[in-house]
Amino acid sequence: MAFSIYDFNTLTSSIHHSLSQHLSPTGVMVAEWTLIGISFLLFVAVFGLFLVYLERKVCAFFQQRLGPMRVGPWGLLQTIADFIKLLMKELILPNRADKFLYNLAPYIVITVTFMAIAVIPFAKGLQALDFDIGVFYVTAVSSLGVIGILLAGWSSNNKFSLIGAMRSGAQIISYELSVGMALITMIIFAGTMQISGIVEAQRAGWFIYTGHIPAIIAFFVFVIAGTAETNRGPFDLAEAESELTAGFHTEYSGIKFAFFFLAEYVNLFIVAAMATTLFLGGWMPLHFGHWVGFNHAMDFIPPIFWFFSKVMAVIFLIMWFKWTFPRLRVDQILVLEWKFLLPINLVNILLMTLIVLKKWHF
């Protein structure tokens, strides 16, 4: 199996060839689906746990603490221990809960996460689905998550859960608009909705640089609205610990709670990955105009490393928000969306259209 870390198409085609020698075309398809599914499961589990660890550490350093230090060196195995504990816990069904919906909700949430992660371009050729409407697909799929949250809140037979779920519904439906508008701004600039096409268009320069002012505004709007979409602080009033115990997942325990928890962190990854893909050049290395030597040196760093370092930078920014700002009230959240982000976004789209028409971009 020959493959180069700079182009994963070599790896996928060699796997395809070796499978076709032994299996029928249908068998090859099923085997490839299974392989993709297993790799995504592994990725979500490992990366989700890593993000939980990272969040606890980053939060601790912001608050002049050390964070987890006991399990493993620097507490590295802490989240694994937590996960094992969650797996062994009893699954509790609240009295008079709607049993079917109660059990269905975590699966909807985690399924939506898996559906969204399918279009993320990790590196050249390392993308499960490459639609011509990729960006549209992400917005469509990510908005399904709110159904799982609403179901969880409704079926738990608990007033805190219901209040949390309704808040989350109001919030996600509002902020979806901003996410969509910010994406539309970049689609206008890129001229395509295909994710691989968008990444390829940033070979000469990342969109946040070539699209200058409107792209920078759209980037910040996207990060703010994306934070709100994932129900993270300072927009975490859906699970506001001090008011609602834990919001929509108050009544969940064990692996069902772990699903909600994992989905939240993988959604954080998806928002960061979409911001990376649309604004920061995806897996494209950093290039400066005519610095041939510098550009060549940057090309030696593998694309997958570029992708993950950019994603980590965005994730760190979002964590920085969370551990700095206090939680917003419900009315403040809606004011921020409808009075500030949405008008800014609409003006920003006009500005971007003008720039594209006049060719004022780099």
Next chain:
Amino acid sequence: MKGLFNYIIAIAKGVKTLVDGMRVTGYYFVRPKLIVTQQYPENRDTLKMFDRYRGEVTMPHNEKNEHRCTGCGICELNCPNGSIEIISKSIEVDGKKKRIIDKHIYHLAMCTMCNLCVKSCPSNALAMGQKFEHAVWDRSKLTKVLNQPGSQIMQDIKE
């Protein structure tokens, strides 16, 4: 037009306050030396509690095994939860009867570290110690006699 101007000013002010807040947390993030967490069992040898920490009531003795307690019982009266018991005895000094301390009994298990005994002592005989590892297997070990055996009162203490 004025409304639009105020709107933009509001956004600019909002962004400024957000950046201010993030600068504060960012300052702490890049300075790990400011971390206040103590790695307790590992740093047991070097851990020093603060002077104002109240771990237990002690009675300081000097190198000649002398303390400052006259056995007046004011600390016992002032203790809100009865953690202190004074047992005094009479001795004859120069033909005069004199009351001195026999046992200053201190129940650590009942003490709330309120500091009232230290504050109210007229002869400054008591002090708060910084020791905090008080776990024992037997409850009776929490009842302590503060004046050391064979100790005397300092000569300069007035009755």
